[in-house]
Amino acid sequence: MLPSCKEVARLLSDAMDGRPIGLHAKLHLSVCDVCRRLLEHLTILRRACKSDAGCPGLSPLAKARLKKALE
Amino acid sequence: MTDPKSWVDAYGDRLFRYAFSRVRDQASAEDLVQETFLAALESRAKFKAESSELTWMTGILRNKIFEHYRKQSKETPLGDDDGSREDDLFDGRHWTPAEAPREWPQAKAESAELGAALRRCLEGLTAPVARAFVLREMEGLDAPAAAEALGVPPAHLAVLLYRARLRLRRCLEKNHFAPGAA
Ligand SMILES: [Zn+2]
Numbered sequence: 001m002l003p004s005c006k007e008v009a010r011l012l013s014d015a016m017d018g019r020p021i022g023l024h025a026k027l028h029l030s031v032c033d034v035c036r037r038l039l040e041h042l043t044i045l046r047r048a049c050k051s052d053a054g055c056p057g058l059s060p061l062a063k064a065r066l067k068k069a070l071e
Numbered sequence: 072m073t074d075p076k077s078w079v080d081a082y083g084d085r086l087f088r089y090a091f092s093r094v095r096d097q098a099s100a101e102d103l104v105q106e107t108f109l110a111a112l113e114s115r116a117k118f119k120a121e122s123s124e125l126t127w128m129t130g131i132l133r134n135k136i137f138e139h140y141r142k143q144s145k146e147t148p149l150g151d152d153d154g155s156r157e158d159d160l161f162d163g164r165h166w167t168p169a170e171a172p173r174e175w176p177q178a179k180a181e182s183a184e185l186g187a188a189l190r191r192c193l194e195g196l197t198a199p200v201a202r203a204f205v206l207r208e209m210e211g212l213d214a215p216a217a218a219e220a221l222g223v224p225p226a227h228l229a230v231l232l233y234r235a236r237l238r239l240r241r242c243l244e245k246n247h248f249a250p251g252a253a
Contacts, residue, residue: 004164013233017207017214037172041240044175048185049208057084062101066079069105070112 002028008035016042073124075112082125086132093136093205095194103139107132133210137220140202144222157237172240175248185247192242196235203228204235 003011008028012035015021029036058066073081086107090100110131111118118127160170179185193201199221206217207228218228246252 004161005166006161006164009160009237010233013236014229016236017229017232034166034171037174038240041172041175041244042236044180044185045189045236045239045243046208048189058079058087058101058104059097062087062104063079063083065101066083066105066108067076070075070078070108 002031005032005035008032009038012039012042016046072115072118075108078108078111078124078128082128085125086128089129090132090136092190093209094139095190095201099139103132103135106135110135136210140206140220141222143198143202157234160237160241170241173244173248175244179248185243188243188247189239192239192246195242196238200231200235200238203231204239207232 003024005028008025011019011021011025029039083104086104087100090103091097094100094103107128111128118124160166166172193204196204202221203217203223206212206220207214210217212220214225214228214232218225221228223231
């Protein structure tokens with residue numbers, strides 16, 4: 001029997017950490033759109049982690065405090 | 072080596088962003104940047120010109136963040152996160168219709184807003200799950216190194232990462248990718 005979606009979700013997460021996914025899970029992916037989408041989303045998630053865009057910088061108050069500490 | 076007085080303007084924002092996205096707490100991130108500058112000041116003699124100052128300071132900051140994590144790990148026992156929320160995603164063997172991953176529009180997957188949305192979603196994770204995710208995906212440690220940094224067995228790290236990924240995926244789908252979401 002092929003693994004369930006629930007099992008495949010876990011295997012896909014493990015695969016992101018380098019564990020081989022296995023033939024049965026691959027077969028599941030070949031017939032299950034939803035789990036294929038999960039794999040795509042995990043890949044997008046990983047890419048999104050590489051960018052600092054949208055993060056705020058130091059507040060003016062914190063900058064003033066840091067400058068003082070470095071004097 | 073540049074004048075330490077210029078460091079805050081030159082590197083402050085970059086180091087703060089790096090710290091903030093990893094510790095998720097403004098006060099701690101500011102403290103870490105300050106500790107980094109002070110450590111840099113003290114060990115200026117060891118700075119080698121072949122790396123940039125920013126790279127050198129980021130390395131110092133990174134170690135400070137790891138220390139911060141180790142302290143936190145002791146304060147928040149890992150047992151505070153149960154996996155019940157993942158069980159709701161599945162109805163026996165299959166995804167429930169409400170929780171099944173939907174198609175994500177490509178334009179939104181490539182938008183700069185995605186990173187900001189991800190950071191907001193990270194705030195919703197419990198501390199152990201978030202720490203595991205940050206070490207593995209943001210710091211880029213491999214799984215054995217992340218498990219060691221957190222002081223958990225590799226099998227438990229895999230569970231924490233699974234929870235983090237599924238919860239973040241769900242949060243992004245609701246708050247970033249859904250039609251009408253920012
Ligand atoms: Zn499936």
